[in-house]
Amino acid sequence: MTLTLKFFVGLGLITLALGAAVPKRAPVEDEESMHPHLPRSARARTSSEEATQAYWHAASKQLLREKLSHVRNTNRAKNIILFLGDGMGLATLAAARSYIGGEEQKLSFEEFPFTGLSKVYSVDKIVPDSACTSTSYLCGVKANYGTIGVNGHVLRGDCQAMANASNHVFSLGKWAMDSGKAAGLVTTTRVTHASPSGVYAHTADREWENNALLEEGCGEQAEGLQDIAMQLIYGEVGSRLKVMLGGGKRNFYDPEFYDKGRRTDGRNLVEEFEALDAGNTFVKTQKKLLKVNATETGRLLGLFSSGHMHYHVEQLADPENNEPTLEEMTEKAIEVLETEEEGYFLFVEGGKIDISHHDTMARIALDETAELSKAVKRAREITNPEDTLIVVTSDHSHTFSVAGYQPRGSDIFGSAKANGLDNKPYLPLSYANGKSFDYYYNTETHQREDPVVLATGDFDQLFPAMVPLESETHGGEDVAVFASGPWAHLFTGVYEQNTIPHMMAFAACVGDGLTACQTATN
Ligand SMILES: *[C@@H]1O[C@H](CO)[C@@H](O)[C@H](O)[C@H]1NC(C)=O
Numbered sequence: 001m002t003l004t005l006k007f008f009v010g011l012g013l014i015t016l017a018l019g020a021a022v023p024k025r026a027p028v029e030d031e032e033s034m035h036p037h038l039p040r041s042a043r044a045r046t047s048s049e050e051a052t053q054a055y056w057h058a059a060s061k062q063l064l065r066e067k068l069s070h071v072r073n074t075n076r077a078k079n080i081i082l083f084l085g086d087g088m089g090l091a092t093l094a095a096a097r098s099y100i101g102g103e104e105q106k107l108s109f110e111e112f113p114f115t116g117l118s119k120v121y122s123v124d125k126i127v128p129d130s131a132c133t134s135t136s137y138l139c140g141v142k143a144n145y146g147t148i149g150v151n152g153h154v155l156r157g158d159c160q161a162m163a164n165a166s167n168h169v170f171s172l173g174k175w176a177m178d179s180g181k182a183a184g185l186v187t188t189t190r191v192t193h194a195s196p197s198g199v200y201a202h203t204a205d206r207e208w209e210n211n212a213l214l215e216e217g218c219g220e221q222a223e224g225l226q227d228i229a230m231q232l233i234y235g236e237v238g239s240r241l242k243v244m245l246g247g248g249k250r251n252f253y254d255p256e257f258y259d260k261g262r263r264t265d266g267r268n269l270v271e272e273f274e275a276l277d278a279g280n281t282f283v284k285t286q287k288k289l290l291k292v293n294a295t296e297t298g299r300l301l302g303l304f305s306s307g308h309m310h311y312h313v314e315q316l317a318d319p320e321n322n323e324p325t326l327e328e329m330t331e332k333a334i335e336v337l338e339t340e341e342e343g344y345f346l347f348v349e350g351g352k353i354d355i356s357h358h359d360t361m362a363r364i365a366l367d368e369t370a371e372l373s374k375a376v377k378r379a380r381e382i383t384n385p386e387d388t389l390i391v392v393t394s395d396h397s398h399t400f401s402v403a404g405y406q407p408r409g410s411d412i413f414g415s416a417k418a419n420g421l422d423n424k425p426y427l428p429l430s431y432a433n434g435k436s437f438d439y440y441y442n443t444e445t446h447q448r449e450d451p452v453v454l455a456t457g458d459f460d461q462l463f464p465a466m467v468p469l470e471s472e473t474h475g476g477e478d479v480a481v482f483a484s485g486p487w488a489h490l491f492t493g494v495y496e497q498n499t500i501p502h503m504m505a506f507a508a509c510v511g512d513g514l515t516a517c518q519t520a521t522n
Pocket residue numbers: 153164165166167
């Protein structure tokens with residue numbers, strides 16, 4: 001018999017020997033329940049060609065030919081672009097392919113020639129957040145949970161350690177600007193949120209996005225410290241960024257100037273930004289952004305919503321929508337940065353993949369992943385792979401899972417077309433934890449509800465979670481890295497997340513670490 005059987009028999013013995021609680025059900029020894037015979041697919045396969053070996057052989061031959069003809073690109077990267085899908089784990093990528101048209105589809109960046117895996121743990125946590133990982137993939141240094149742009153000496157909320165400049169670490173954006181390149185950032189979240197602020201901020205707590213929150217966190221110690229929005233306008237790095245596009249207007253205004261403003265210091269940081277230089281341009285609508293003339297723009301600040309920008313599906317559904325898409329922001333950012341002769345560094349975040357996963361809204365998470373894919377596609381189209389390195393990755397995963405044996409081509413959001421031992425169907429997409437727990441589990445009868453009956457099919461439908469939590473958590477497994485352009489071949493293998501900016505800096509010959517230019521002349 002199989003190894004699997006022996007394994008399960010062994011597990012049963014160990015359980016008995018330890019005198020642990022006897023499981024209610026016997027260990028599974030039955031091959032049929034492990035790999036059940038399933039009803040035949042009602043639908044024809046995507047292509048009847050898949051039933052032939054000729055199809056698979058030909059596809060493999062083509063891929064091999066592409067790989068064999070690939071010439072390593074060891075040019076110096078003039079431009080470097082880092083795309084981040086926040087919370088975009090591997091299960092999200094796989095499900096997103098089904099969402100965009102079928103399992104055999106590829107997201108735009110899955111066409112990139114080189115792929116690796118990034119290890120995401122932080123200095124203090126096995127499963128990290130978007131703040132410490134931003135420090136890692138932008139500043140090249142792992143840090144503590146909740147902190148941004150500071151080293152591991154700074155614990156979350158430690159105002160005194162944050163004040164000590166020798167604890168500050170700087171991003172690839174600064175390294176690029178110090179070498180004469182321009183830098184910019186684009187996000188669908190608040191521009192002061194954890195991921196984008198890794199480009200320019202140093203803070204012991206990701207929440208200190210405006211002066212009120214900083215003062216609440218540090219009390220008297222807030223004196224002399226700057227909140228994240230202030231650091232974007234006046235900080236050593238923020239004040240030099242050429243493009244800043246996203247949401248988060250509320251952190252830049254006292255309510256005196258904007259009714260949703262959250263500052264309490266009587267300031268209007270947007271007006272201050274415009275007053276700093278005649279070339280500084282502020283836009284707050286999609287229409288205005290699309291009209292920005294790159295050659296006539298000095299620095300560009302675009303804030304398109306009070307908080308995070310809306311989900312792409314919400315933008316589509318709103319006839320009054322005047323927020324740009326991630327693709328539109330990315331294209332405009334590149335247009336503006338391209339006017340710089342020495343090249344640029346651009347950070348682009350699809351930030352709402354993470355936010356929808358936290359709410360167990362898998363449909364939206366996959367749609368936001370598709371939006372990121374469109375933005376990457378556009379960036380690859382309007383730049384030259386001979387001189388522009390594009391890296392696409394994620395900061396961490398989620399507890400999201402794609403389970404069961406649903407037929408090819410079936411609706412990934414539908415039923416797994418099989419029942420649990422409680423004779424109720426289950427959904428292929430689910431989470432290990434999250435707020436949807438008691439929507440799908442009847443806490444009075446201690447039975448699952450039928451998820452197919454409860455599933456609304458709407459974009460904001462929740463997907464089942466196994467443990468009740470207010471907010472679904474991040475996941476700790478490795479995330480993928482996709483690379484295209486100069487030195488993209490460096491990004492293969494399994495490595496620490498904080499290596500990413502060092503490899504990008506190597507390709508562009510910026511920063512004080514190893515660079516391609518040094519090794520060429522040595
Ligand atoms: C600042 O931090 C450095 C190293 O992290 C430490 O050596 C130094 O004593 C600190 N300075 C103050 C004033 O705390």
